[in-house]
Amino acid sequence: MTEIFSWPFAAEILPALLRGAVVTFIATIGGFFASLIIGAVLLALGRSKQTAIAWLGRGLVELLRSTPLLIQVYVLFFVLPDAGIVLEPVTTGILALGLYHGAYVAEAYRAGLDSIPRGQWDAIESLRFSRFAAYRYLILPQAIAPLVPSLGNTFITMLKDTPILAAITVPELMFAANDAGSQSFRYVEPMTMAAIAYLVMSLIAAFAVFLLRQRLGTRYA
Amino acid sequence: MALIWEYRFDFLAGVWWTVKLSVLSALLALVLAIVAGVARSSKLRVLRIASGVYVEFFRGTSALVQLFWLFYVLPYLGIDLTPLQCATLGLGLCFGAYGAEVVRSCIQAVPQGQLDAAAALNFSYFQTLRIVILPEALIMMMPLFSNLLIELIKATSLVSLITIPDLTFQAKSIITKTYSSGNVLLVTLAIYLVISLIAASFMRRMEKVLSRGRQTGQPA
Numbered sequence: 001m002t003e004i005f006s007w008p009f010a011a012e013i014l015p016a017l018l019r020g021a022v023v024t025f026i027a028t029i030g031g032f033f034a035s036l037i038i039g040a041v042l043l044a045l046g047r048s049k050q051t052a053i054a055w056l057g058r059g060l061v062e063l064l065r066s067t068p069l070l071i072q073v074y075v076l077f078f079v080l081p082d083a084g085i086v087l088e089p090v091t092t093g094i095l096a097l098g099l100y101h102g103a104y105v106a107e108a109y110r111a112g113l114d115s116i117p118r119g120q121w122d123a124i125e126s127l128r129f130s131r132f133a134a135y136r137y138l139i140l141p142q143a144i145a146p147l148v149p150s151l152g153n154t155f156i157t158m159l160k161d162t163p164i165l166a167a168i169t170v171p172e173l174m175f176a177a178n179d180a181g182s183q184s185f186r187y188v189e190p191m192t193m194a195a196i197a198y199l200v201m202s203l204i205a206a207f208a209v210f211l212l213r214q215r216l217g218t219r220y221a
Numbered sequence: 222m223a224l225i226w227e228y229r230f231d232f233l234a235g236v237w238w239t240v241k242l243s244v245l246s247a248l249l250a251l252v253l254a255i256v257a258g259v260a261r262s263s264k265l266r267v268l269r270i271a272s273g274v275y276v277e278f279f280r281g282t283s284a285l286v287q288l289f290w291l292f293y294v295l296p297y298l299g300i301d302l303t304p305l306q307c308a309t310l311g312l313g314l315c316f317g318a319y320g321a322e323v324v325r326s327c328i329q330a331v332p333q334g335q336l337d338a339a340a341a342l343n344f345s346y347f348q349t350l351r352i353v354i355l356p357e358a359l360i361m362m363m364p365l366f367s368n369l370l371i372e373l374i375k376a377t378s379l380v381s382l383i384t385i386p387d388l389t390f391q392a393k394s395i396i397t398k399t400y401s402s403g404n405v406l407l408v409t410l411a412i413y414l415v416i417s418l419i420a421a422s423f424m425r426r427m428e429k430v431l432s433r434g435r436q437t438g439q440p441a
Contacts, residue, residue: 078402160283
């Protein structure tokens with residue numbers, strides 16, 4: 001009679017899971033920064049004065065938002081090599097996370113820019129600010145504070161989306177847990193530990209976002 | 222494209238599973254969301270804490286992790302579920318937790334005057350909930366539920382990883398059979414897009430039905 005949860009076995013697989021958690025962390029951070037950049041690009045496309053480009057941008061956002069991340073991951077994983085672009089699975093995964101969440105980030109950026117009152121733009125015009133100075137000193141400082149909650153949510157959602165990358169053999173936490181399970185035919189410990197690890201990581205991330213919001217809230221209130 | 226036509230029945234079988242799973246888990250999630258959401262705004266502390274733990278736990282761990290846990294760990298605990306039951310339960314629990322937050326915030330958004338009016342009419346707690354709070358809150362919930370339904374439909378693709386032959390699973394197996402990935406994945410993306418659009422328009426219609434006879438319409 002073996003017990004349901006074996007502590008020695010849990011201790012044995014802990015290093016492998018921790019290595020997986022590091023990859024999860026890297027993928028989340030990488031995906032987050034990729035989504036910040038891709039979001040800006042998608043927003044710029046959608047706001048273009050050329051109708052065709054604007055349609056392309058909006059269509060792309062719609063497509064990325066209404067199809068599953070897993071399929072998008074497969075598209076990058078299978079189609080990029082056919083096009084002669086061979087990337088590490090982690091890089092492919094980061095790119096996929098960046099594209100999928102970039103569409104949501106673009107919407108968040110749009111909301112942030114829309115939250116700036118019309119009078120501010122008029123003031124910029126009448127003070128003859130350059131475009132760069134206007135964004136640097138007036139628009140961005142005001143647009144960033146309202147962005148923090150939604151970007152924070154994006155970060156947490158991204159963390160919880162990283163297990164999907166296991167499907168393309170990225171050696172992140174879920175992949176490590178599955179691997180430990182299939183080697184020993186004991187799934188209780190690795191799966192439970194992985195679940196708890198995700199819970200802890202997302203609670204920490206949520207707390208960090210909360211602190212950041214408070215800080216920004218007092219500065220730009 | 223001839224290839225796609227050759228495998229049309231595989232695609233259709235996959236779509237059938239995806240739709241079936243979306244409907245079943247959406248219904249389970251709706252029930253859980255209303256129960257947990259009402260419990261979270263209840264006066265009883267025990268209920269608030271219990272539903273809070275449920276919501277935080279299932280929102281804090283990812284849907285795929287929950288599916289894997291149900292799929293791999295439950296058999297060791299002596300509970301054998303079919304993959305379909307496993308998937309429905311996993312997605313239902315996960316999206317029920319997200320839905321509970323929607324229900325809670327919409328219940329809180331019901332104006333105090335309505336509650337005062339219900340108290341003045343001597344309604345019991347359940348009468349207030351059934352006649353006043355939920356009908357009001359439901360209209361506010363619809364756009365948010367609509368977003369969640371789209372998220373749920375997209376999340377059903379994860380069940381392909383626990384051996385359910387849904388659309389994603391079929392796409393993957395056609396790729397391994399034919400070594401042709403581009404077209405197959407493109408068609409799969411298009412099918413998901415169509416399913417999402419249909420679901421979104423269905424939810425808009427429901428929203429109209431629910432707000433029929435109200436002059437104020439949906440609050441911003």
